[in-house]
Amino acid sequence: MEAAKIKYILTQQQIEKFCDIMGVDQANVEQLNALRCLNAEYIRDILIQHDYHELTKGIEYLQTLKKSYNYSEIKKALAKAYKMPENEINASIQGKNNKTMHFCTKCGKRITGKQNQRTNGLCSECLVDTLDL
Numbered sequence: 001m002e003a004a005k006i007k008y009i010l011t012q013q014q015i016e017k018f019c020d021i022m023g024v025d026q027a028n029v030e031q032l033n034a035l036r037c038l039n040a041e042y043i044r045d046i047l048i049q050h051d052y053h054e055l056t057k058g059i060e061y062l063q064t065l066k067k068s069y070n071y072s073e074i075k076k077a078l079a080k081a082y083k084m085p086e087n088e089i090n091a092s093i094q095g096k097n098n099k100t101m102h103f104c105t106k107c108g109k110r111i112t113g114k115q116n117q118r119t120n121g122l123c124s125e126c127l128v129d130t131l132d133l
């Protein structure tokens, strides 16, 4: 798949994995994907984190099968599978990816990850509204 498309759409395999993890209806996601209405980068972030967790959790198990992958090899495999540079895979795994977006839970405005942590998901304006005077 060409790079420009990767930014906006998910592969069928990614859709299936996402629906499986999130328990959402696949037909709807496929439709939205075809319309390029999904935040593909954000969803891919979720998938990468999920894959990394699953794979590293299984490192000991893999060793018993005489398949001793290390963390760096797993990251390399993810970079290949998602056609992304390893530094982006790293950022994604560490949750540091600036493509991970946060939105105010009240008004929907985009907020930073730092703000999200500080206010438990509210933008500054909505946080002000919660102050009792």
Ligand SMILES: [Zn+2]
Binding pocket: 104, 105, 106, 107, 108, 109, 122, 123, 124, 125, 126, 127
């Ligand atoms: Zn708000």
